[in-house]
Amino acid sequence: MSKSKVLPHVVSEEPIIAWRMWQAVAVLNLFSDDIVYRLRAVSKHTEWKPRITLKADCFALVSSLAKSSNRQVSVHLIGFKHQVPDIYCRCGIYALRTKEKLFNYFTGMKMDPAKPWTVVSANERGILPDRIMGCTVFGQVSLWGEIIEGEDGYRAEYAYPYDLTVLADDRRIADSLREQYQVDTRIELSQAHH
Ligand SMILES: [Zn+2]
Numbered sequence: 001m002s003k004s005k006v007l008p009h010v011v012s013e014e015p016i017i018a019w020r021m022w023q024a025v026a027v028l029n030l031f032s033d034d035i036v037y038r039l040r041a042v043s044k045h046t047e048w049k050p051r052i053t054l055k056a057d058c059f060a061l062v063s064s065l066a067k068s069s070n071r072q073v074s075v076h077l078i079g080f081k082h083q084v085p086d087i088y089c090r091c092g093i094y095a096l097r098t099k100e101k102l103f104n105y106f107t108g109m110k111m112d113p114a115k116p117w118t119v120v121s122a123n124e125r126g127i128l129p130d131r132i133m134g135c136t137v138f139g140q141v142s143l144w145g146e147i148i149e150g151e152d153g154y155r156a157e158y159a160y161p162y163d164l165t166v167l168a169d170d171r172r173i174a175d176s177l178r179e180q181y182q183v184d185t186r187i188e189l190s191q192a193h194h
Contacts, residue, residue: 009087010149015142017162018095018154019102021113022048024166024173025134037176039137039161042111050180054159056084058091085148085155092148092155095141101152102138113138114167135168137177 022039029036039048048054085092096102106113113136145157163184166174171187178185 009085010147012144012147015144015162016147016154016156017140018097018143019099019138020095020141020159020161021102021106021136021138022161022164023134024137024177035176036180037134037173038180039164039177042106042136048161048181051182054093056092056155056157056159058082058084058086058089083146084157085146087148090155092146092157093141093143093159094153094155095143095159096153099138105152135166135170135173137164137166139164139183 021042023042023045024037025040026035027038028034038050040046041048044059046054082089096105103113140162141159142162143154143156143159147157148155161181161183163186164174164177164181165186165188166177167188169187169189174185174187
């Protein structure tokens with residue numbers, strides 16, 4: 001995605017359907033005392049809240065505030081306040097055009113989507129203080145609002161999962177995600193995605 005050439009942006013009335021990957025992480029629901037599963041982004045761990053539209057933020061702004069001596073070029077170019085996503089920035093909610101491009105992307109990052117992973121950090125907000133097994137989830141995602149189209153996919157202003165596929169033999173995770181996000185959720189055990 002980083003090498004994608006930038007095409008003119010579109011403002012989409014109708015959602016565009018694209019492909020994404022997430023991590024399903026266990027969180028303790030303090031009201032019911034149950035463990036529920038939530039989606040978060042694989043790279044920046046952005047939390048995708050259930051039944052709430054995710055709106056893109058500009059991480060160039062965040063990182064420039066954190067390291068003011070090392071501001072990103074994009075901040076100099078377009079300033080702190082800009083439409084997210086902006087054609088000269090790298091912000092926005094990323095999604096790839098096809099399922100094949102999605103799996104190629106993660107294979108290229110030496111990540112095996114079918115391999116369960118373990119949450120190691122105990123200090124992240126909402127995550128239980130033990131080592132909790134999570135799993136990788138992929139699926140289609142609805143994108144709308146301002147959308148920048150690249151060679152392999154999109155950067156969007158708004159997004160919400162369209163359907164989910166859990167890459168683990170764990171019905172609790174699938175049932176919890178379906179109940180939380182109110183979208184079709186299934187389990188896929190085969191590793192033959194390609
Ligand atoms: Zn930006």
